Amino acid sequence: MTTTTAAKATTYxxxxxxxxxxxxxxxxxxxxxxxxxxxxxxxxxxxTPADVARAIDAARRAFELWRLVPAPRRAEILFRAAQLIxxxxxxxxxxxxxxxxxxLDETRGDVQEAxxxxxxxxxxxxxxxGQTVPSELRDKFAMSVRQPLGVCAVITPWxxxxxxxxxxxxxxxxxxxxxxxxxxTLTPLSALNFVRILAEAGVPxxxxxxxxxxxxxxxxxxxxxxxxxxxxxxxxxxxxxxxSERGAPSFKKVHxxxxxxxxxxxxxxxxxxLAVDGCVxxxxxxxxxxxxxxxxxxxHEKIYKTFLDRFVARVRALRIGDGSESATQMGPVVGDSxxxxxxxxxxxxxxxxxxxxCGGHRLDQGIFAKGFxxxxxxxxxxxxxxxxxxxxxxxxxxxxxxxxxxxxxxxxGNNVQxxxxxxxxxxxxxxxxxxxxxxxxxxFYVNAPTIGAEVHLPFGGTNATGNGHREAGTAALDVFxxxxxxxxxxxxxxxxxxxxxxxx
Ligand code: UN1
Numbered sequence: 001m002t003t004t005t006a007a008k009a010t011t012y013x014x015x016x017x018x019x020x021x022x023x024x025x026x027x028x029x030x031x032x033x034x035x036x037x038x039x040x041x042x043x044x045x046x047x048t049p050a051d052v053a054r055a056i057d058a059a060r061r062a063f064e065l066w067r068l069v070p071a072p073r074r075a076e077i078l079f080r081a082a083q084l085i086x087x088x089x090x091x092x093x094x095x096x097x098x099x100x101x102x103x104l105d106e107t108r109g110d111v112q113e114a115x116x117x118x119x120x121x122x123x124x125x126x127x128x129x130g131q132t133v134p135s136e137l138r139d140k141f142a143m144s145v146r147q148p149l150g151v152c153a154v155i156t157p158w159x160x161x162x163x164x165x166x167x168x169x170x171x172x173x174x175x176x177x178x179x180x181x182x183x184x185t186l187t188p189l190s191a192l193n194f195v196r197i198l199a200e201a202g203v204p205x206x207x208x209x210x211x212x213x214x215x216x217x218x219x220x221x222x223x224x225x226x227x228x229x230x231x232x233x234x235x236x237x238x239x240x241x242x243x244s245e246r247g248a249p250s251f252k253k254v255h256x257x258x259x260x261x262x263x264x265x266x267x268x269x270x271x272x273x274l275a276v277d278g279c280v281x282x283x284x285x286x287x288x289x290x291x292x293x294x295x296x297x298x299x300h301e302k303i304y305k306t307f308l309d310r311f312v313a314r315v316r317a318l319r320i321g322d323g324s325e326s327a328t329q330m331g332p333v334v335g336d337s338x339x340x341x342x343x344x345x346x347x348x349x350x351x352x353x354x355x356x357x358c359g360g361h362r363l364d365q366g367i368f369a370k371g372f373x374x375x376x377x378x379x380x381x382x383x384x385x386x387x388x389x390x391x392x393x394x395x396x397x398x399x400x401x402x403x404x405x406x407x408x409x410x411x412x413g414n415n416v417q418x419x420x421x422x423x424x425x426x427x428x429x430x431x432x433x434x435x436x437x438x439x440x441x442x443x444f445y446v447n448a449p450t451i452g453a454e455v456h457l458p459f460g461g462t463n464a465t466g467n468g469h470r471e472a473g474t475a476a477l478d479v480f481x482x483x484x485x486x487x488x489x490x491x492x493x494x495x496x497x498x499x500x501x502x503x504x
Contacts, residue, residue: 018205062206075125113163139491148176161190260420282449342395419462
């Protein structure tokens with residue numbers, strides 16, 4: 001699987017048809033630690049459409065065998081994989097922190113989410129319930145079953161490098177599909193660790209294939225192939241739109257999970273300490289780099305000033321540093337381009353007239369010199385129409401917006417193009433239930449921040465966040481299988497539905 005060069009950088013390969021193979025390109029790319037770019041994790045294959053074609057071909061052939069393996073037997077392999085991930089949780093989390101920067105507690109959480117998903121979905125090996133219904137005709141049996149679709153392309157982001165691949169690959173497999181997996185170029189090691197475990201657990205050759213490389217080359221080849229029947233993509237709305245367009249001519253099932261501009265509403269009757277805790281965690285956990293991050297906080301005017309004082313004091317006290325050190329509360333952002341985006345939005349916020357209460361700068365001195373660190377940043381007096389209140393930043397920047405009433409808070413909350421997650425802090429049960437109904441998002445929280453979804457409920461969003469599908473929960477089965485309705489007539493004569501209605 002790997003070779004070590006003279007410079008001691010490990011070279012990692014693609015995984016195609018059960019073998020670790022180099023790209024036909026002969027090219028590779030480096031994977032470096034965003035907390036310290038002097039730390040080289042390894043060198044990965046810069047793959048081409050020819051590599052993708054090989055992987056799709058392997059997956060297509062493997063499908064003919066895998067689809068016939070009884071689902072409970074497929075699940076046995078997945079249960080083994082879940083246990084292997086659990087056994088290696090700490091080492092996998094350490095690789096992940098080195099690879100993309102979030103703190104160890106959070107990378108352990110990411111790995112735990114993959115364990116949870118794998119156990120949960122393996123359970124579907126003995127369920128995948130369909131329906132059996134009475135037929136309207138005598139001596140006739142009627143039922144529906146789920147059937148796999150074929151080769152699935154799985155295209156994943158860097159912010160949850162093991163959890164999100166597990167949300168897609170494991171349900172694909174339990175339903176009997178095969179997979180070609182293209183992880184984000186910033187997190188190929190966590191992807192490879194995951195695939196290695198699947199192979200070790202007994203997933204047969206060709207059933208899961210890993211091809212590393214850029215979206216332009218690898219991603220495009222995947223979404224343009226007629227042999228790929230499902231694309232499950234998590235990433236930006238802009239790229240999601242392209243995936244959708246490229247998938248359309250061959251009628252692929254395209255599942256998209258895209259941007260967010262999630263809101264926490266803090267009402268005047270909220271438990272303020274609890275709300276501040278939630279806003280710090282929701283806004284700055286993973287350095288704000290979650291689709292579910294609470295990048296907007298709408299606060300009732302009666303408590304606005306008190307909230308801001310307490311919130312800013314907590315944000316200023318956050319300990320920034322290398323995520324692998326236990327004292328660190330917030331790590332770097334993932335890379336150069338993300339850091340530039342954050343700095344650009346800080347400038348935009350200032351130009352728009354929002355009040356910068358804390359943060360606002362890149363950290364690049366001393367221990368920060370070789371990493372992509374940015375201060376946790378809070379803007380207050382943000383108008384709902386400002387770009388910092390409308391556009392996804394994907395970094396440690398929170399916009400606080402004052403409001404005068406519940407109705408105004410809901411209007412502000414809903415008035416963005418996205419609809420992933422939202423939350424309300426209130427002690428009024430009537431308001432809590434109204435908010436559950438009124439916020440038009442795919443996920444909603446009461447007295448908790450916008451992050452922290454669990455694997456056994458559907459995950460996804462409305463409007464520009466998604467295209468109507470959901471992952472996680474049993475809803476994921478709907479992405480990776482399609483329904484077949486089956487009628488068995490055991491009467492021995494022709495019976496015409498809707499026509500032979502006179503016979504009792
Ligand atoms: C993401 O932000 O891309 O709900 C996924 C959460 C995590 C998953 C986030 N369980 O915040």
